[in-house]
Every structure is written in structure tokens, then in C-alpha cells.
Amino acid sequence: MKQPLGVILAGGQATRMGGGDKGRLALGGNTILQHVIDRLEPQVAGMALNANGDPARFADLELPVIPDSLAEFPGPLAGVLAGLDWAAEQGADAIVTAAADTPFFPCDLVPQLLLASEASPHPLALAASGKPGGKLWRQPTFGLWPVALREDLRAALEAGLRKVVIWTDKHDAGQAAFVQSGIDPFFNVNTPEDLEEARRIAGEME
Template sequence: MKQPLGVILAGGRSTRMGGGDKGLLDLEGRSILTHVIERLAPQVADVALNANGDPARFSETKLPVLPDSVAGHPGPLAGVLAGLDWAAEQGADTIVTAAADTPFFPCDLVPQFLLAAEGMEHPLALAASRDAESGKLWRQPTFGLWPVALRDDLRAALNDGLRKVVLWTDQHGAVTAEFPVMGIDPFFNVNTPQELDVARSIAKKGQ
């Protein structure tokens, strides 16, 4: 399998943070988005950013900015579709997505995805981590391996009103790649000012 392309999902409206781009918030002297790029870029062939609105606000990243092709902010799947369409133009077979507000995700994200999806005709996988208290496995719908071959199926599903990631991935037999929780959940994301304070504390410890 060719090395996947990477797509960072930053198309959300950040309502719990009061609006704006969570990825541009400062975390130890660099934006959260910069932390995400630095984790994802070594694992993929190239990186693009899914975001809506004026792309100029991300000009410092020097990344291609891919807007949703489905109107109305339909959620992460629209960003996945934008990434798959971009990947098709590049001649790629797969993309790996990561959220722009999740700065501590695993540095072996892509290898573990490829291992989990090995042998699948259409490699499709979601990341997951286990709750330390309940033991429940939580899938992470913004962190996935997605096949370009299913982009038209996804487009049709979005146009039919489907919005929930796992409903679509379950239809196509997606596998799960579980990542260990070592102190903090690797998919801890910044949704509120309080969680930004937590992220800054984690970053100071060199996570």
C-alpha cells in the first residue's frame, strides 16, 4: 500500500471555545495546529488542512486548505470527503485524518492503522482508546484511515443526510486500532478554556 496522505480536520465551529479556530490557540509558544502538523507530517506522504472560511488565516502553515464540499457544516465526514477528493487528485489510495485540536495523539498513529487494516480491500479504520475507569473502548471518529475508493459512496451518504461517522464506517466494516492510555488519553482534545489549561500543563511536562 502507498503511504497515506494526511488531512487535519479543522472545519468545526468551536462553539464551546466561543468560536474561532481552536487549532490557532497558543500551546507552549506554538499553535495547537503546529503541534498536530509536527506529529502527523513524519507519518504521511503529504499534509493538507480541511477548514472553511478564509484560508489566509492558515497561511503560516503553508498547507493546502480544503473546504467542505457539502454545505451546512455537516461535521467531520465532510472534511474526510474533502480530503479524499484531494487525495484522488494526487493519485493516492488512502488518507489518514487527525483533529486540529488534539495535540498529543500517537506518533505511531499511521503504522498502527496500516497494521490494523492489513489485507482489507478498502482499508478503513478508526482509532480508539480505553477509558481508564470504566474500561470502555471509545472510538475516535476524527482519527481514521480512509480509502479513496469509497469517496463517492461517502458523498452519496452525506447528500442523503448521514452525519454520524460510525454509522458510515460500520456499514463498510471498519476495523479499530486501539492505542494505550499512558497517563493521559492520547486523543485528549481541547474543546473548552479549561481543557486548554490542561493541555498547557501536559505540554509543560513534555508529553
């Protein structure tokens, strides 16, 4: 399979941060979103940003901006579908998604997802994380998604599906496990308190 394309999911409304593009908030001398871009870019063949509203506000990033194709913010799967439609236009086989508010995700996310998908009938896998010996929690915004299943996903969304794992379980998705050693690699910024914690973590990583 060709190296997947990357899609950063920034289509949420950030209500707990007071709205706006929380990925643009400052973190460690840059922005949260730029940290995500810098981690994902070396792992994929190309990237796009899934975001709704005026795409001109992201012009400085020099990335394609793809909006949800379904109305009323139906959740991250709508961003996945938008990414798959974009990837199909590029002739790609699959995409890897990453959330725009999760600046410390693993630098080996893509190779681990590819390995996890090998036992699945499709290149489909979700990341999962947890503490050593503890329960693993799936990370539904960090996944490998096959272009071949985009019409199946579109039909599921149009029928009202919103929960990611219901759809991925239906298709026997693999699971890439990331055991925490220190910080949670999938720590995401949802609240002002989270932002302060992210800034503390970023300071320790410098």
C-alpha cells in the same frame, strides 16, 4: 499500498471556545495546530488542512487548504470527503485524518491504523482508546480512509448521514486500539478549561 496522505480536520465552528480557529491558540511555546502538524507530518506522504472560510488566514502554514464541499457544516465526514477528493487529485490511495484540536495523539497513529485495516476489505480503520482493561472508545476524527469509497461517502452524506461510525461499520472498518498510559492521547481542546489542562500536560512533557 502507497503511504497515505494526511488531512487535518479544522472545519468545526469551535462554539464552546467562542468561535474562531482554536487550533491557533497558544500551547507550549507554539500553537495547538502546529503540535498536530508536527506529529502527523513524519507519518504521511503529504498534508492538507480541511478548513472553511478564508484560506488566507492559514497561509503561513504553507499547506493546501481544502474546504468542505457540502454546505451547513455537516460534521467531520464532510472534511473526510473533502480530503478524499483532494487525495484523488494527487493520485493517492488513502488519507489519514487527525483533529486540529488534539495535540497529543500517538506518534504511531498511521502505522497502527494501517495494521488495523489489513483485515478489512478496504484500507479503512478508526482509532480507539481506553484505559487498561477498560472499554475502548472510538475516535471518529482519527481514521484511515480509502479514496475508492469517496463516492459511497458522498452519496451517504447527501442522503443525510452524519454519524461517522454508522458509515465505517457498514464497510467493516478495522480498529486500532491505543491503551492509555498516563494522559489520554486523544485529549482534545473544546473549552477554556481544556486549554488550561492541555497547557499543564504540555508543560509536563517538556
